[in-house]
Amino acid sequence: MLTHSEENYLKAIFHLSLETDEDISTNAIALKINSQPSSVTEMLKKMSDKSMISYQKYKGVSLTEVGQKTALKIVRKHRLWEVFLFDKLNFSWDEVHEIAEQLEHIHSDKLTQELDRFLDYPQHDPHGDPIPNRAGFIQYSEKILLATLQVGETARFVGVKDSSAVFLQYLDKRNIALGDLLTISFIEAFDQSMHVLINDSNHILSKQTINNIYVLKV
Amino acid sequence: MLTHSEENYLKAIFHLSLETDEDISTNAIALKINSQPSSVTEMLKKMSDKSMISYQKYKGVSLTEVGQKTALKIVRKHRLWEVFLFDKLNFSWDEVHEIAEQLEHIHSDKLTQELDRFLDYPQHDPHGDPIPNRAGFIQYSEKILLATLQVGETARFVGVKDSSAVFLQYLDKRNIALGDLLTISFIEAFDQSMHVLINDSNHILSKQTINNIYVLKV
DNA sequence: AAAATATTTTAGGAAAGCCTAAAAATAGCA
């Protein structure tokens, strides 16, 4: 049984691994979990002894098969709890993450399974991220950044890259929600901002914004 | 913000205080939480510094007003989660306690409130114990032990004293559930075992059993 | 009331998880 802290390390390494094919550096992990590199080194030794990661001094780490499975279980729990909070308890999509960070550490396979059933086997969390199934299989979709679309194209808003509370609140304020259809009407040449038709209103979205929004072409 | 461990001490002292009007001894706490008296002494000092308990060396402890309120919040969370597991996630009443022990430590007032609403403001947990309201008020009922009834009396099964898994499973096996009506038909003089009519079947309940079952006379 | 017993506290130590500062290894550049 892993400690709370070990689970957080595992999750950090898992998320960092999605961004790159290389081994994950000590510094990157320290940055991710807001701690010091020396603390990370110490923990990596411990997790390597437990066969959760492959670790060679100075060479960075990667998850072992067991580590990967374990990380996926935690991600599964995190995202299922997010759905519960959003669908059943009236939480907004910018509030769910923080509480799911606590709930993801509850140990009970039956709880996870029953929660999944109770929520009717959801495929995505409130930010559009896929929920691994019981076996740890995760269905990644072909989603692309809104920024890559051309004028005239239409796509469905299916996810956010950065799900920080401020960004999510910004979208809420503009009534832009997961599932909405977006049509590009114009792209400003000088700052790459996009004019987008959403729910019959015109929005001008900054370069930063359109690089944070994932869509599926329709 | 209290630690996981401090919350467990608080809860232990709270439950022990329900059984007696005297101050709670170091040994009693150690026994309750399965630890050593010396560990308890150490923690009591810390919690006294935080004004959660009144503590005098060698004299035992009692909860302060703040400590009492805090303990009630934890009990509230514990019992609400038990209802959730039982009502929504198909857990049996002997399984809910263990997982609620983990869930009770999740920190979020909004979560507790929304859970309460979602469950439709339940008054009792699956073992019949009362759930404190948001303000920390707890409605104790006049429940008495089944053992105190006389032949011919009828009462409703409203709670258990010892909610250990084995005892709860024993009741399940005999189809005896919270809310059932019980009528005493005979009491054996030599071992105080009771012949009880429940759901049209006759049960012979041992002295231990009838001292673990709470009822309300009807 | 003194002696024996039981309870509680103190003293000292261990593991987990964090830290800072210094040393070692690696990477980047002239």
Next chain:
DNA sequence: TGCTATTTTTAGGCTTTCCTAAAATATTTT
């Protein structure tokens, strides 16, 4: 390639929470 800058690890320390063993205090018994 050799030197500098960066990254990573080691060394040593701190806090929390637990432990055992011994000392201090309280309670019970005779």
